[in-house]
Amino acid sequence: MSQFSTVVIDNGTGYTKMGYAGNMEPSYIIPTVLADAINKGTTKVASQNQKFENPELDFFIGDDAFAHQKSHNLQYIIRSGQIENWEAMEKFWHRAIYSQLRCEPEEHRFILTEPPLNTPENREQMAEIMFETFNVKGLFIGVQATLALYAQICGPQSDVKSFSKGDLTGTVIDSGDGVTHVFPVSDGFVIGSCVKHIPLAGKDITKFILQQLRDRGEPVPADDAMDIAQKVKERFGYVCKDVVKEYKKFDEKTLDESTGKIVQSNKFKKYVHKQTMTGATFEIDIGYERFLGPEMFFHPEFIHNDWRSPLDEIVDNSIQSCPIDTRRKLYENIVLSGGSTLFKDFDQRLNKQVQQRVDDRLKQYETLTGQAPKPIKVNVSQNMVQRYAVWFGGSVLGSQEHFQKVCHSREDYMERGPSICRHNPLFPQGF
Ligand SMILES: Nc1ncnc2c1ncn2[C@@H]1O[C@H](COP(=O)(O)OP(=O)(O)OP(=O)(O)O)[C@@H](O)[C@H]1O
Ligand SMILES: [Mg+2]
16 A cells, blocks of 8 residues: 555544545544534643643544543534534544544545535535645545445455446445435446435434333433443344244243243343443343334334335335336345444345335236236345445545546646536546
């Protein structure tokens, strides 16, 4: 890797993934939060050992921000994938670049990511901050879906040499902390009119699990409540095949012949938590929420009063609204991206339910026309870099030879201004 390799930063609603192109994993995955000084007029003692000469630098990002939330003003920077607080974003980037990645931005090209259908104004604002505040050497703003597809096609399981532009066709399901998106991509371009947005993602499942634990009277300390619910979700959550059958599995009791006692199903788990402030230990019983939380994808009405369309219906509708000649390939290559797609058996349940919808439609067609159509094989695939597929796509792109041709340079920016970043094609002309 060259000394001045490209920096890749994927700012998500919940987590920022950052590191250098050419690596398999981001160097840092930290919460996208900022804890800013409450009173900037005076120089404050930020922690017992640390004094800030310049109050402007009295702020923290990531886990450090949570650690300072009592003395500082905690700010969430991104909502549903969109940057909401630009001032906070700029500070976050500042600390991320200089203190975490420890790089001189003027010597590096940068890849940032954006949600689908991001506005050109947002893209220009990103460019303005990157070129004018950080004076970066070059900038490319990649659409998250396209980068995730890039990761799957050029990823660790594939043969990079056989890659061509036409292979960049597939349906990406990106479900992170704040938002879930379904986006069909054809030949490297997101089919914008067919992108579907679902207002449910990881944070909603975490809140649901917390509510279940509280309703049952589990000892969840208020200070760490969301953190506990998130850990329970990530450690014990899974997608079941059938909710009614799964309840039964939990309710099955057996007789332990050695003790003569009736014992509960081993589906129940225990989570032991040490409270941050007091060090006290709590034991929390985990039950049905293991599968009821992730069931949100298939029965959203469990969590959300107004949102009733299951994920498989959204995926099917999205593909059906695409041009007819792309549909087969879009069903055959459904790619998962983002932390909330990591639940065990998520891929299998989605595969089965989308296939069911496709088969029902083909059967209907046969009944109406008397002709048997060619079957369509739905394929939802997992991949090794699913947790940070968007970041990994950027890592691959940034290490490819053609990247320099598509990356906007500082000289271009100086000459033509932020509007150069309105378009960020993945491939140079004639690729
Ligand atoms: N093993 C796991 N099982 C289930 N959920 C997980 C797992 N690991 C992480 N998550 C969840 O994934 C979410 C974070 O994923 P990700 O980093 O893709 O989101 P993001 O990019 O910050 O958000 P967004 O893409 O919505 O803007 C969190 O809600 C986290 O709890
Ligand atoms: Mg994301």
